[in-house]
Amino acid sequence: MSSLATAATGTLKQPRSSIRRQRSLGLVLRVLIAVGAVIFALFPIVWIFSAALNPTSSMANQRLIPPNASMANFNELLNNPIQPFFRWLLNSVKVAGITSVLAVFVTALTAYAFSRFRFRGRRSLLLTILLIQVFPNMLTIVALFLLLRQLGDYFPSLGLNSHGGLILVYLGTQMGINIWLMKGFFDSIPRDIDESAAVDGATHWQAFWRLIFPLVRPVLAVVGILAFVSTFNEFILASVLLRSTEQFTLMVGLYLFVTQNFAQEWGVFAAGALIGALPIALLYVLLQDQIVGGLTQGAVKG
Amino acid sequence: MTEAITGTRGRATPLVPLSNFLTRYVLRLLGLALVDAFAVWLVSLLIRDAVWPLAAAVIAVTLLVNAVNLSDRLYPLRWMSPAFAIIILTVLYPIVFTVYTAFTNYSDGHLLTKVQSIRRIGQDRFLPEGGVTYRWAGFRSSDGEIALWLVGEGGQAYLARPGQPLEEVTADAAGVGPLDADGFPESLEGYTRLGLRDLLPILDSQLAPLEFGEPPQTIKIKSIREAAQLQQRYVYDETQDVILDQMTGALYTADDRQGFFVSETGATLNPGYQVTIGWSNFQRLLTSPALRGPFIQVFVWTIVFALFSVLTTFALGLFMALVFNDPHFPARKLVRTLLILPYAIPGVIGILIWRGMLNQHLGVITTNMVNLFGWAPGWFTDPFWSKVGVLLVNLWLGYPYMMLVCTGALQAISSDVYEAAEVDGASTWQRFWNITLPLLLVSVGPLLIASFTFNFNNFTVIYAYNEGLPPIPGTPTPAGYTDILISYTFRLAFESGRGAQYAYAAAITIVIFLIVASITLFQYRFLGRWEEVSESV
Numbered sequence: 001m002s003s004l005a006t007a008a009t010g011t012l013k014q015p016r017s018s019i020r021r022q023r024s025l026g027l028v029l030r031v032l033i034a035v036g037a038v039i040f041a042l043f044p045i046v047w048i049f050s051a052a053l054n055p056t057s058s059m060a061n062q063r064l065i066p067p068n069a070s071m072a073n074f075n076e077l078l079n080n081p082i083q084p085f086f087r088w089l090l091n092s093v094k095v096a097g098i099t100s101v102l103a104v105f106v107t108a109l110t111a112y113a114f115s116r117f118r119f120r121g122r123r124s125l126l127l128t129i130l131l132i133q134v135f136p137n138m139l140t141i142v143a144l145f146l147l148l149r150q151l152g153d154y155f156p157s158l159g160l161n162s163h164g165g166l167i168l169v170y171l172g173t174q175m176g177i178n179i180w181l182m183k184g185f186f187d188s189i190p191r192d193i194d195e196s197a198a199v200d201g202a203t204h205w206q207a208f209w210r211l212i213f214p215l216v217r218p219v220l221a222v223v224g225i226l227a228f229v230s231t232f233n234e235f236i237l238a239s240v241l242l243r244s245t246e247q248f249t250l251m252v253g254l255y256l257f258v259t260q261n262f263a264q265e266w267g268v269f270a271a272g273a274l275i276g277a278l279p280i281a282l283l284y285v286l287l288q289d290q291i292v293g294g295l296t297q298g299a300v301k302g
Numbered sequence: 303m304t305e306a307i308t309g310t311r312g313r314a315t316p317l318v319p320l321s322n323f324l325t326r327y328v329l330r331l332l333g334l335a336l337v338d339a340f341a342v343w344l345v346s347l348l349i350r351d352a353v354w355p356l357a358a359a360v361i362a363v364t365l366l367v368n369a370v371n372l373s374d375r376l377y378p379l380r381w382m383s384p385a386f387a388i389i390i391l392t393v394l395y396p397i398v399f400t401v402y403t404a405f406t407n408y409s410d411g412h413l414l415t416k417v418q419s420i421r422r423i424g425q426d427r428f429l430p431e432g433g434v435t436y437r438w439a440g441f442r443s444s445d446g447e448i449a450l451w452l453v454g455e456g457g458q459a460y461l462a463r464p465g466q467p468l469e470e471v472t473a474d475a476a477g478v479g480p481l482d483a484d485g486f487p488e489s490l491e492g493y494t495r496l497g498l499r500d501l502l503p504i505l506d507s508q509l510a511p512l513e514f515g516e517p518p519q520t521i522k523i524k525s526i527r528e529a530a531q532l533q534q535r536y537v538y539d540e541t542q543d544v545i546l547d548q549m550t551g552a553l554y555t556a557d558d559r560q561g562f563f564v565s566e567t568g569a570t571l572n573p574g575y576q577v578t579i580g581w582s583n584f585q586r587l588l589t590s591p592a593l594r595g596p597f598i599q600v601f602v603w604t605i606v607f608a609l610f611s612v613l614t615t616f617a618l619g620l621f622m623a624l625v626f627n628d629p630h631f632p633a634r635k636l637v638r639t640l641l642i643l644p645y646a647i648p649g650v651i652g653i654l655i656w657r658g659m660l661n662q663h664l665g666v667i668t669t670n671m672v673n674l675f676g677w678a679p680g681w682f683t684d685p686f687w688s689k690v691g692v693l694l695v696n697l698w699l700g701y702p703y704m705m706l707v708c709t710g711a712l713q714a715i716s717s718d719v720y721e722a723a724e725v726d727g728a729s730t731w732q733r734f735w736n737i738t739l740p741l742l743l744v745s746v747g748p749l750l751i752a753s754f755t756f757n758f759n760n761f762t763v764i765y766a767y768n769e770g771l772p773p774i775p776g777t778p779t780p781a782g783y784t785d786i787l788i789s790y791t792f793r794l795a796f797e798s799g800r801g802a803q804y805a806y807a808a809a810i811t812i813v814i815f816l817i818v819a820s821i822t823l824f825q826y827r828f829l830g831r832w833e834e835v836s837e838s839v
Contacts, residue, residue: 030625034637037622041641044655044698047666051658059664106384113381122378132389134822135397136759138788139811142795142804143396143403150356154347172392175385233648236761240796251650255766258654263664273655277647284646285639 048270057267073271085272087246088253091163092232092276095249099167100227103174104220110175111182112208116194126183133176138236144169145240161243169241170231178223185219186212225287229280250276334371338364352415355402359395363387403808405578407561410802412574416556419575420538420545423563427513427532428549429522434531436460438523439486440501440509441493449493450514452521452529453485462514462521462529501526536571545571583809596774596781596790597810604786607693607764608757612750614697619704620742624734626705627712638709645702653766656695682768685783692767692784699763700753711745712738751825755818764789779803787814 046064053069054062057076077085114126137144145160148169152159159165189212197207213220235251242248248256254276257269341364348357366386370379379386406412414422436452443449451471452460461469473481477491489495501509505526513532514521520532536545536554545554545563554563554571561577562570586593625631626638644652659665660681671678679687715738723733743750764770770785770793780793787810795807 027628027630030628030631034622034625034631037618037625038637038640040698041644041702044652044659045643045647047659048655059658059661062666106388110382110385113378117378117381119378125382129389132393132397134819135393135815136755136788136818137393138759138761139791139815140393140396140400141792142807142811143399144392145795146399146804147356147392147396150348150353153351154344168388169392171388175389175393179385233650235650236765240792251648254651254654258657262658263661266658266664269654269658273651277651280648281643281646284642288639288642 048273051267051270052274054267054270057265059263059266062266073267074275077268077271077275080268082245083253083256083268084246085253085275088248088250089275091248092250095163095166095170095238096228096231099170099174099231100224102167103171103178103227104224106171107175107178107182107223108213108216108220109208111179112186112212114179114183115186116191116204126180129176129179137173141237141240144237148241160241161247163247166238166241166249169237170234173237174227174231178227181223182216182220185216189215222287225283229283232280330371334368337367352417354415355395355399359391363390366390400808400811403805404583404812405580406576406805407574407579407582408576408805408808411572412561412576412805414573414575416575416577419573422573423536423545423571424534424538426535427520427522428535429524429530430533430549433533435524436521436529436531437484437527438529439484440496441490442496442500443493448496448509448512449490450521450523450529451486451490457485459485464512464514466516468515468519468521498526579805583806584812586806587809587813592778596777596779599774600781600785600787600790603689603784604758607689607784607786608754608760610693611696611700611757611760612753614693615700615704615753616708616746616750618697618701619706620708622701622705623708623712624738627709638705641705642702644698645706649699649762650766652699653695653763656691656698657767660691683772685772688768688772688784692763695767696757696760696763700757703753707746707749708742711742714745715741748825751821755821758786758818758821759788759814760786761788761792765792779806 050064050066051059051062052073053071054066055068055070055072057073077083114122148158148160148162148165151165152162155164156162157164158168193211193215194204194207197211198204202210232249233251234249235255238249239252239255242252245253245256250272254269254272257265257272262269341360345357345360345364348354348360363386366379367383370376370383434454436454438453439451441449441451447463450462452462452468454460459471459473461471463469471478473487478487479489480487482488487495505523509523512523514529521529522532523529533548535549536547538545543556545556546552547554547565552565552567552569554565554569556562557564558577559579560570560574561579562574564570587597588594622641626634626641628634631637659667662668662680662682665681668678668681679690681687681691719737719741720733723737728736764784764786768782768784770782770789772783774781774783780797781790785793791807791810791814794803794810796802
């Protein structure tokens, strides 16, 4: 342990009692600050729980601990014909699910080839993929909109207001980073495995599908889940590319509450927000170590 | 370089049965044939409509797929072709299209290609003074469609329905009832005759706008008795690149700098068409005072927003990391998990929760502030407090990331350094300022820059918090006080009161890209990341 906090406890010059007093004072101070920080972090979450259980649904009569807490908001949420919440949730799961499975599969194939084959232009291709990703995909949103409008003239299922078109666009956002990420995983698997398979007469495909793929499956699952979460959470592209209420994804749908009678529908919105956020938050907490690992890998290298 | 592949394949092939190999080959050819047939169909449609950029992208993808599947030398690319097809279509093509659009006048009124525009203008018809006229009687079908029985000057009769070619009919045909004094059938199978009393109320509102028959032979009702054949109003002359107005005799010349057909008096024909206009969009951005004003204002706020977002999230994240890095801290792991929760919740949901809590009249924060201080800021209406609000929400969303990153980085700093500082008698503050922060910045620095570029384009928080509002008054293009460049661009393209200004939006996009790209380049070049990345290839 090496933070300044621990370093402070290791003092040599001061007498012991003073150190102890200083340490306990510091601890009290830090506990107080920590309490403040936790309140800042958690109050919105506690508040939304309370709003969801508040039976009147209006923002005006909300208390922190709702009197006569009930599931009324959840009932209303699920039986509301104007805001087909369940439909939105299903749409989100469908779009994010298909996107993540396809993205993992397509990028795994590509990354495997980059990792195992040596061919001319390999290096420049890899770097080009990295460079293209520098262009933030938000910037091409107008072009993507026009692309789907044009595609939609010929295939409505890939056009505006279609889940097919949205999935296509999402797939594009998943390619670059994941190809690099997975190439790293494949690189870490010894090539001897492929080579011995080749000696036994296996094709590259067989080596990939029967030997390498099962080995990296846990990693692919994590990548897939992260792709799922980022797609599930995406808001801007979906709100531009989807037009009609029943096609909306959950995020676009929840945003719809804001444009309608937000203060009166607050409890219903809160119920929806909870249902939408809980699974994702749970995934995050469960995968905390992987996510933190991925985050800090770039930060603390060397 | 290719030996590795050919080598292993050479060893592998004899062991694969020939029939197996053949089936696979035939299957691959069949698949390719399918893809190609589909591509040819799509490209022919795209070329018909003169949608060149997309046609080019589809052709590129198809050629790529064919090449890698037919050539054994390109075998590795076969594995990558699905990814490349997706990248070309949804990443590369939009980038190229955006760059191209920035140099055109693509906007409402200039959405079509010249060919499409001429075709559209050519569809305009008019009622000529001395043209072909008919007497008519109206009929209504059971599903409400109106049809006309027309009698021409020579006495020949036609049945005219909207959107269907004119049909010559005779009085003795099946289903046609006896003729009345004016020469119209009293009844028609499947239709009911409309009397004067039925016709008069709907004549102007419903009947007059209807066009019967199909171009070029379309009929319009002129009066209660008379209908006339419409004529094409604008005729395009390819050799001189002009359009003649047959109604007024005016001549419209193509002006390829403006993308309009313009008459001598300066009148233009709608719709205009797309032309490339060079650097005009960029010039307008820099020189037009009306446009430059909001652009610069938005630009400055974008930098301020990104900078403050990074600073506040980093400061709070680092602070929390330092506090909770102490192993003596009670329930450290649990508290840390709780503190990460804002990061785990979908961003939009978090923003919307804050939007509710800050709600002007009923939000919990606003009402409590009013109770405590007798005053609460206009979180969504006041320019300054909207900016504070969006930074506050972004702080809530962003500090857990910084906390995670800093926790990792802190644990990597060797404790020897602190012990040495201890011996030298450095105070806690000195230790933080001279050891922790510099060492931390070495490892976290690149992530801070990445976070800056991310927030530079953090459309979601701006849009979901307040849609960039409140509006800046008196701007020629709509802009809000909390708008950052990307959301301003978005408004230009989709929400502008003067119609979609795609080209101008694309020009700003290029500017944003240049900024982001130079920051990223700096990040890679000067922090040595590019070499690191290049080596790891």
